[in-house]
Amino acid sequence: MRPYEHYKSVPEMAETIGHKKRKPRLMAVVDEDSCTGCQVCIPYCPVDCIETVPKEKYGIPIPPVQIRFNECIGCQICAKVCTKLTWDAIRMLPTEEFENIYDYKID
Numbered sequence: 001m002r003p004y005e006h007y008k009s010v011p012e013m014a015e016t017i018g019h020k021k022r023k024p025r026l027m028a029v030v031d032e033d034s035c036t037g038c039q040v041c042i043p044y045c046p047v048d049c050i051e052t053v054p055k056e057k058y059g060i061p062i063p064p065v066q067i068r069f070n071e072c073i074g075c076q077i078c079a080k081v082c083t084k085l086t087w088d089a090i091r092m093l094p095t096e097e098f099e100n101i102y103d104y105k106i107d
């Protein structure tokens with residue numbers, strides 16, 4: 001495989017920011033221990049719901065990112081971007097499983 005072919009499956013960056021219209025089937029969850037805090041995923045999110053964890057939480061210079069779960073549309077773009085361009089720190093969970101594990105209700 002030529003080196004650039006690796007990048008062909010990287011999703012396009014969103015040109016406009018949208019918003020959630022229905023309850024998603026999947027939910028993006030960042031593994032904070034694996035996330036490098038590189039922020040590469042942030043501009044790819046089509047609903048702009050990825051943000052950095054507040055610095056005070058861990059007291060480290062480069063904190064991981066987190067998802068505002070109730071805004072996520074489950075598009076998987078961030079997970080693909082993280083896997084293709086940086087690390088592999090975002091898992092997509094079925095929404096029902098997410099709600100059970102985290103005891104958090106998604107609208």
Ligand code: SF4
Nearest residue numbers: 035036038039041082
């Ligand atoms: S691209 Fe991956 S490693 Fe980088 S901030 Fe996003 S989740 Fe973390």
Ligand code: SF4
Nearest residue numbers: 045072073075076078
């Ligand atoms: S799956 Fe990722 S990119 Fe898509 S809406 Fe959720 S946080 Fe944003």
